[in-house]
Amino acid sequence: MGPTYPSTEGAASARDARRALQRVGAFPAAPEPALELLRPDASEPPRLQRAEPLEGDAMAVRAVDGAPVVGIAAFLDGIQQSRVLAYWRGGIPVVHGTVAAAVRLRRDRTLVRWRADADRVDRALYAPRAALDDSVWTSLSTTCAVRDTLSPDERGPWHPQDLVARALHAVQRQREALETACAERWCAAGDGPLFVDGGIAAAGGAAHSPLAVGVVKSHRTLYVDGAALPLVLGLRAGERTTMFTVASPRRAAVASWYLRLRDPAAHDALWGLVRVEIARDDADGARADLVSRWILAERAPLALPDPRWGAMAYGIRLTEEYLRAVSR
Amino acid sequence: MSIGRVVATERKPNTPHEFHFWTALDAPVGIGTIVRVEGGATADGGALSVYGVVVEGFSYTDLQSPLHDVLGADGDPSNAVHAPTDRTEIRLYTAHALRHVPDEPLQPVPMGRVHLATDEDIAVALRMDGYLRDGQRTAIPIGVYRSGATQSPVYLDADFLLGPEAAHLNISGVSGLATKTSAVEWLLSSIFAHFPEQKGSVAAVCFNVKGPDLCFLDQPSDRLDDTDRALYAAAGVPAEPFRDVEYFAPWTARGHTLATLRSHPALAHNVRPLSWGLREVLQYAEVLLNKDDVDAKADALIDFIRERVVNQEFSDPILTRGHTVRSFADLAAWFSELLRGMEGRDMESWRTHHVATIRKVRNRLTNISTRCRGLVTDDGTSSDLPFGAFRDRAVYVVDVAASEEDAQDLIFARVVSQLREQLERRTLGVDHVIVFVDELNKYAPSDGPDTYVRQMLLDIAERGRYLGLVLFAAQQFRSQVHRRVVGNCGTALFGRMDMDELATPGYATLAPATRVKLSTLDKGQLMVRHPHFAQPVFVRFPRPAVLGGRDGVERFPAEPEPTLEAAVVRSLRTLDPTITLEWVKQAAVAAPEEDVLRARNRTLQVRPDDVKAYFRAQFRARVAPEAVPDRPTAMPLAGSEFSDPYGG
Numbered sequence: 020m021g022p023t024y025p026s027t028e029g030a031a032s033a034r035d036a037r038r039a040l041q042r043v044g045a046f047p048a049a050p051e052p053a054l055e056l057l058r059p060d061a062s063e064p065p066r067l068q069r070a071e072p073l074e075g076d077a078m079a080v081r082a083v084d085g086a087p088v089v090g091i092a093a094f095l096d097g098i099q100q101s102r103v104l105a106y107w108r109g110g111i112p113v114v115h116g117t118v119a120a121a122v123r124l125r126r127d128r129t130l131v132r133w134r135a136d137a138d139r140v141d142r143a144l145y146a147p148r149a150a151l152d153d154s155v156w157t158s159l160s161t162t163c164a165v166r167d168t169l170s171p172d173e174r175g176p177w178h179p180q181d182l183v184a185r186a187l188h189a190v191q192r193q194r195e196a197l198e199t200a201c202a203e204r205w206c207a208a209g210d211g212p213l214f215v216d217g218g219i220a221a222a223g224g225a226a227h228s229p230l231a232v233g234v235v236k237s238h239r240t241l242y243v244d245g246a247a248l249p250l251v252l253g254l255r256a257g258e259r260t261t262m263f264t265v266a267s268p269r270r271a272a273v274a275s276w277y278l279r280l281r282d283p284a285a286h287d288a289l290w291g292l293v294r295v296e297i298a299r300d301d302a303d304g305a306r307a308d309l310v311s312r313w314i315l316a317e318r319a320p321l322a323l324p325d326p327r328w329g330a331m332a333y334g335i336r337l338t339e340e341y342l343r344a345v346s347r
Numbered sequence: 348m349s350i351g352r353v354v355a356t357e358r359k360p361n362t363p364h365e366f367h368f369w370t371a372l373d374a375p376v377g378i379g380t381i382v383r384v385e386g387g388a389t390a391d392g393g394a395l396s397v398y399g400v401v402v403e404g405f406s407y408t409d410l411q412s413p414l415h416d417v418l419g420a421d422g423d424p425s426n427a428v429h430a431p432t433d434r435t436e437i438r439l440y441t442a443h444a445l446r447h448v449p450d451e452p453l454q455p456v457p458m459g460r461v462h463l464a465t466d467e468d469i470a471v472a473l474r475m476d477g478y479l480r481d482g483q484r485t486a487i488p489i490g491v492y493r494s495g496a497t498q499s500p501v502y503l504d505a506d507f508l509l510g511p512e513a514a515h516l517n518i519s520g521v522s523g524l525a526t527k528t529s530a531v532e533w534l535l536s537s538i539f540a541h542f543p544e545q546k547g548s549v550a551a552v553c554f555n556v557k558g559p560d561l562c563f564l565d566q567p568s569d570r571l572d573d574t575d576r577a578l579y580a581a582a583g584v585p586a587e588p589f590r591d592v593e594y595f596a597p598w599t600a601r602g603h604t605l606a607t608l609r610s611h612p613a614l615a616h617n618v619r620p621l622s623w624g625l626r627e628v629l630q631y632a633e634v635l636l637n638k639d640d641v642d643a644k645a646d647a648l649i650d651f652i653r654e655r656v657v658n659q660e661f662s663d664p665i666l667t668r669g670h671t672v673r674s675f676a677d678l679a680a681w682f683s684e685l686l687r688g689m690e691g692r693d694m695e696s697w698r699t700h701h702v703a704t705i706r707k708v709r710n711r712l713t714n715i716s717t718r719c720r721g722l723v724t725d726d727g728t729s730s731d732l733p734f735g736a737f738r739d740r741a742v743y744v745v746d747v748a749a750s751e752e753d754a755q756d757l758i759f760a761r762v763v764s765q766l767r768e769q770l771e772r773r774t775l776g777v778d779h780v781i782v783f784v785d786e787l788n789k790y791a792p793s794d795g796p797d798t799y800v801r802q803m804l805l806d807i808a809e810r811g812r813y814l815g816l817v818l819f820a821a822q823q824f825r826s827q828v829h830r831r832v833v834g835n836c837g838t839a840l841f842g843r844m845d846m847d848e849l850a851t852p853g854y855a856t857l858a859p860a861t862r863v864k865l866s867t868l869d870k871g872q873l874m875v876r877h878p879h880f881a882q883p884v885f886v887r888f889p890r891p892a893v894l895g896g897r898d899g900v901e902r903f904p905a906e907p908e909p910t911l912e913a914a915v916v917r918s919l920r921t922l923d924p925t926i927t928l929e930w931v932k933q934a935a936v937a938a939p940e941e942d943v944l945r946a947r948n949r950t951l952q953v954r955p956d957d958v959k960a961y962f963r964a965q966f967r968a969r970v971a972p973e974a975v976p977d978r979p980t981a982m983p984l985a986g987s988e989f990s991d992p993y994g995g
Contacts, residue, residue, distance in 0.1 A: 089431040091431070125431070125432060128430075128431065128432055128433040129432070129433055130432065316431055317431060317432075318419075319419045319420065319426065319427070319429065319430040319431075320416065320419040320420075320427075320430045320432065320433075320434050321415050321416075321418055321419035323410070323412075323415040323418075323419075324409075324411040333430075333432050333434075334431075334432050336409075337432065337435060340409070340435070
């Protein structure tokens with residue numbers, strides 16, 4: 020992980036980075052929307068993946084036992100934004116990435132800073148080192164963090180769009196790293212359940228903590244087989260599936276289940292649907308119900324005007340807004 | 348500790364005169380709060396401070412549509428309280444700059460931290476530091492600025508309130524709630540307590556134009572609470588009634604008693620009659636005669652009478668005897684004989700004055716004593732304010748509440764003219780006089796005929812500050828007062844205002860929130876404009892330490908009009924407490940009512956050492972009717988030839 024600059028210092032702001040690139044003779048890029056808007060989740064095709072049942076022998080539908088109850092103590096989210104700032108000779112893209120993550124503590128129904136190191140903002144340039152002159156790399160490094168988007172042994176030539184995609188992935192990894200650090204910090208010292216925007220399987224130690232509750236809003240991978248798919252799609256508000264295990268070679272195995280927050284009505288069948296992840300160690304039906312009740316309690320207030328409001332908790336929206344403000 | 352932070356966006360930028368800041372939801376900031384902005388640096392590296400007063404406030408959330416909140420609560424407002432997280436809400440305020448330190452260069456307000464103003468900040472922000480300095484102090488407390496725990500006295504500059512730099516004060520507000528009279532009573536107390544020694548002496552002449560408002564200025568109030576006392580203490584003004592007050596009121600139409608609600612015997616010691624004879628009134632005949640009455644010809648005749656007839660021996664071949672006209676009765680006699688003489692000689696004009704003009708002037712002048720009965724005496728006796736002997740820190744209340752409109756105009760015109768003349772000659776007895784007039788819109792309306800009284804008010808407003816003649820005026824609707832009168836008032840106070848009035852152009856410079864605050868002000872709150880203040884500020888002031896009019900008439904109920912003898916006793920007892928009803932009946936036995944009243948009035952006017960002797964002496968000049976004894980006649984002699992005049 021490269022150096023992390025406090026947002027207030029702005030040492031690696033896009034403006035500073037652009038000036039540094041001008042100094043070394045890079046060709047400035049025309050202003051364009053963020054890469055995340057131009058290439059949203061293009062890398063992962065939608066798919067179904069069978070998962071091992073953890074509660075019963077096969078996936079079933081349960082009404083969440085009990086009324087929604089406030090249990091979440093804090094919210095964790097991260098954001099990223101990347102832009103091509105300049106092109107080195109031969110059209111090598113140099114990308115500026117800003118990532119940020121924060122844990123926001125809920126106190127008196129208001130989200131506040133948990134502690135000084137609970138907010139992390141990182142700005143850096145992302146470029147293929149092998150494609151740049153050493154002097155240029157060194158010069159840029161004196162102004163801001165510069166991260167290599169290639170493996171040490173890779174050699175060109177490279178498709179320019181592939182280089183952009185690699186930069187985007189590098190930025191994403193950096194965001195996940197910050198989020199993981201924030202999650203681990205909370206699980207080590209926080210008090211109460213942490214609502215994590217996204218899965219916790221890749222969150223290092225947090226994946227094993229009873230404090231971390233991952234809530235996944237996107238469903239490019241649905242952890243069901245063909246027979247159970249109608250059950251998931253047919254969930255009604257306040258219903259959940261039985262638990263199953265989500266495991267992959269590079270991630271921790273976690274307990275997971277689908278939970279319907281709102282009836283889809285005129286929306287598509289995945290609207291208002293979230294997949295919850297908790298540590299597998301203490302997962303049982305009662306805990307799944309309790310965690311579901313916590314999440315259901317977060318349906319109000321609505322996360323509007325965010326377009327993902329059907330599955331988004333307002334606390335996560337506030338955390339995102341906070342991160343946008345401090346990383347700007 | 349800062350309570351906010353300055354913000355600016357391209358859509359809502361800051362300027363040198365206006366800036367925006369946000370605060371925590373529970374910050375003690377509201378419309379009228381004075382704040383200090385710290386941040387930014389001057390060209391030479393010094394610290395820059397900007398002071399401002401909050402004029403507008405905004406609150407909003409991240410909702411794009413109210414419908415979203417409805418959806419979130421499933422259409423049931425009671426569900427909204429169960430949300431575990433409150434929507435993000437902002438308190439955004441707009442402030443108008445009061446002062447930049449340093450003053451130059453004048454730049455947009457920087458992004459900085461916002462603090463609640465301290466006592467010292469208030470003094471700097473309102474530029475009061477210039478007149479609060481030791482040795483040059485000319486500060487008059489007008490009230491206390493309150494914000495959170497801060498209670499800072501706000502001062503007016505005496506040089507700009509009572510002259511010579513600027514002067515005059517105008518106070519507006521709806522009746523009953525705006526505390527206009529209370530504010531003036533409080534301010535007079537404050538002036539009397541703080542008017543600087545080096546600026547000389549000051550007195551006040553207050554016209555009581557309605558009810559018992561100003562009738563008990565020398566009586567203590569029993570309504571002061573701890574908050575009021577704290578305000579008095581903060582302002583350094585003693586919470587006590589005025590020590591030196593004199594009341595003046597015309598007589599009632601019958602003349603038995605004074606036409607004032609301050610007629611309780613316990614308060615009679617400082618109530619004096621206000622009555623004028625021909626000499627006093629003729630100087631101000633224009634007040635009572637409208638322009639249709641007084642054309643050039645009539646004006647010439649009035650001038651002739653004023654200069655050649657009144658108070659001097661006047662003879663003319665047309666008159667059968669010499670006349671010394673000292674009273675309306677004398678004037679009536681003079682006119683009668685003059686017209687009789689002209690008729691006898693079949694003259695159409697006399698000394699260039701046409702008979703019709705003479706008749707017209709006679710009618711207009713001689714009925715003044717009827718129109719202003721009680722104020723104007725037929726017999727020429729006069730009882731007046733103590734012009735030439737005004738006392739420092741004294742209040743002279745002229746109660747015209749029960750007088751007819753003509754009499755009110757006459758009183759106002761003559762009193763103010765006398766004040767102006769004597770201040771010009773420096774013979775009044777004090778250096779500054781504050782004249783308080785309520786219902787200014789009646790005396791100096793923005794439209795309507797150009798009256799003598801309005802001209803006089805304009806004159807005071809425009810030139811009075813050089814003389815020390817200061818106008819404190821109040822009215823419900825400022826927009827209905829002549830622009831030059833209110834425009835010349837250096838200081839303006841606003842109590843609770845009517846929304847219709849606030850919609851008039853005169854208030855367009857106020858921010859909408861400030862106007863709304865003005866329309867909802869509590870009693871005891873004022874908005875103050877003063878030449879030193881770049882923006883209006885809101886202050887609180889205590890209840891007056893004097894007895895209110897309504898309380899006063901309950902504690903000291905007005906006496907019904909007494910019999911003639913009882914009225915005389917009541918009046919003369921203010922001079923000699925030993926006078927009794929029996930004594931008066933004896934002294935004035937068989938005298939006609941008008942003679943008794945004349946004797947009383949002369950006694951009150953002269954205020955002799957031996958009241959009884961003087962009063963009795965008034966009847967000696969009169970030839971008392973005596974019973975004619977039976978004349979002794981010679982008895983007819985018996986048996987004489989005269990025993991039977993018809994003889995036998």
